[in-house]
Amino acid sequence: MEHSLFLKPRDLFMDVVNPKDYVQIDSVSHMYQSLKTSVQKPLKMILLYGRPGTGKSMLLHKLHHDLSKHQKVCMIDIPIIDEDDFLRVLAHKIYSYASREALTLTRFLELSTAVNYPVIPIVLLDEAQLYSPSLMEKIRLISDARALKFVIALHKTDNEDILAKEHFQTRIWESIELQNASHEELKIYIQKKLLKANCFDVASMINDKNIKLINKLTRGNYRDSNKLMFSLFSLYVWYEENNPRKIKYNALATKFIEMAAIHTGLIHA
Amino acid sequence: MLDISKLERRWLKYKIKKILPYTLLITTVTILGFTIPFVLSNRHSSKAMIPLKKDAIKVKAPNTENDEGAMVLEPSMHFIESMDTPSTPITNTPTSSTKPAPTPKHSIAPIASLPTPTPAIAQTQATKAPQPIVKGKLTSIKRDDTAFDIHEIEDRFKDTSNPNLGVYIAKYHYDHGNYSEAYNYALKTNSINNSIDDSWLIFAKALVKLGKEEQAKKTLQLYISNSNSQAAKNYLDTLDKGGSK
Structure with missing residues (x-):
């Protein structure tokens, strides 16, 4: 099992957001560059939205990874629902202010004026759709005071028009929408990820038919694609060890892709 | 941990479910394809017999008129x-x-x-x-x-x-x-x-x-x-x- 051809590819697709695993795809790369440019502008809030699995979290982590070398950047990937906790965590992470007591908005703004950064610190909020309207209002007030700059990533749903919400209507902001991967983008994503890790043999096994099926099953969702590929290579690892005759090395087997989709819940069987 | 045998059984079930409608459709079309021409030909033959009888009846009339x-x-x-x-x-x-x-x-x-x-x-x-x-x-x-x-x-x-x-x-x-x-x-x-x-x-x-x-x-x-x-x-x-x- 240690020498399995599919062990390394399996670990590559583990569902973990790591900026080092960021894969350059033209469309995503373009989004990232526009996000980086927007961050440099005197904007108070930047909105990053899209359907689940479009790479919002990855972009935020990548941005955090790249910007933190030059300026103060705070990444909150797990939403802090409690308003007092939210301000306390921000005060601690940005101003290194530790307090066990609840922190008021006024006190937080006093702290921001007391600690003077040459460049306004950036706060990256992932899964922002989980924040309450009152907390969003506080975030708006903080950004209005130019104490902090916020990059907010949230899910776009069919039932809800995020941009129509009151706290996003009056602010000076920029919005970037991320799209699901197309067939070609998914192909590049998977191939590049494998080639980056020198998994040439496995990369050569993936053909257009395989990609088409994977894209159909995951609907271009990067997270689902990662899960599917992880399950798929887990299956290959098992078969390579227990029943290697069933493996054909010229292409990924449709049967195994479908089995992986059943295992990950993409196919209800 | 993957339970391969269970997963294979689920995959087989899924495949059967997926193929079944197409199989039924093809079977129905095939049956209809064989049945319809047969029924139509039967109708044609039964229709063809009626005019023959009419002709047989008509034979007598023209003779008397001519x-x-x-x-x-x-x-x-x-x-x-x-x-x-x-x-x-x-x-x-x-x-x-x-x-x-x-x-x-x-x-x-x-x-x-x-x-x-x-x-x-x-x-x-x-x-x-x-x-x-x-x-x-x-x-x-x-x-x-x-x-x-x-x-x-x-x-x-x-x-x-x-x-x-x-x-x-x-x-x-x-x-x-x-x-x-x-x-x-x-x-x-x-x-x-x-x-x-x-x-x-x-x-x-x-x-x-x-x-x-x-x-x-x-x-x-x-x-x-x-x-x-x-x-x-x-x-x-x-x-x-x-x-x-």
Whole structure:
């Protein structure tokens, strides 16, 4: 099992957001560059939205990874629902202010004026759709005071028009929408990820038919694609060890892709 | 941890579910593809039969219209008339295929009189002869459907194997000089029922007409030994005396 051809590819697709695993795809790369440019502008809030699995979290982590070398950047990937906790965590992470007591908005703004950064610190909020309207209002007030700059990533749903919400209507902001991967983008994503890790043999096994099926099953969702590929290579690892005759090395087997989709819940069987 | 056997079972179930609608669709289309042309062809054939009947009916109408107004076409019923005549051998004719008539032995004509044309046959010939059309008088033309009738009776005999029909057909052919046909039908009738005097007599007479008199005698002797038929004895005597050829 240690020498399995599919062990390394399996670990590559583990569902973990790591900026080092960021894969350059033209469309995503373009989004990232526009996000980086927007961050440099005197904007108070930047909105990053899209359907689940479009790479919002990855972009935020990548941005955090790249910007933190030059300026103060705070990444909150797990939403802090409690308003007092939210301000306390921000005060601690940005101003290194530790307090066990609840922190008021006024006190937080006093702290921001007391600690003077040459460049306004950036706060990256992932899964922002989980924040309450009152907390969003506080975030708006903080950004209005130019104490902090916020990059907010949230899910776009069919039932809800995020941009129509009151706290996003009056602010000076920029919005970037991320799209699901197309067939070609998914192909590049998977191939590049494998080639980056020198998994040439496995990369050569993936053909257009395989990609088409994977894209159909995951609907271009990067997270689902990662899960599917992880399950798929887990299956290959098992078969390579227990029943290697069933493996054909010229292409990924449709049967195994479908089995992986059943295992990950993409196919209800 | 992956449970591969369970996953394979779920995959198989999924595949069957996925393929099943297509399989059903293809099967249905295939069945329909075979059934519809069959049904349509059946309809066509049943429709085609109706016009044939209509045509058959129409045949009579144009004949009456195209001919002169004085001409009247009537179907030939002479064979039924001849059946009604007790003095002729044709009276033995069955009238129904479903209800076979009993063989009336008492109505059989003497063998000696068979070769001579019966009054019924003479009447038939008279109807066949063209009648001169007299101006100012109604001329009735009788259509001769005898040939059609005998074929119909032959068909009925084939279907029902009624010996009475067989005797009638054999007699008919004998009367019309078709001795080989008469022989055949008498033979068939004898094989169905070997106790009908008329059938054996026609059989023997046909053999005589076909030049096999000795065979006819042997057949009659054989039949007489089994049935003690007086008619057969009479005819055998006639043959022995060198008459009735």
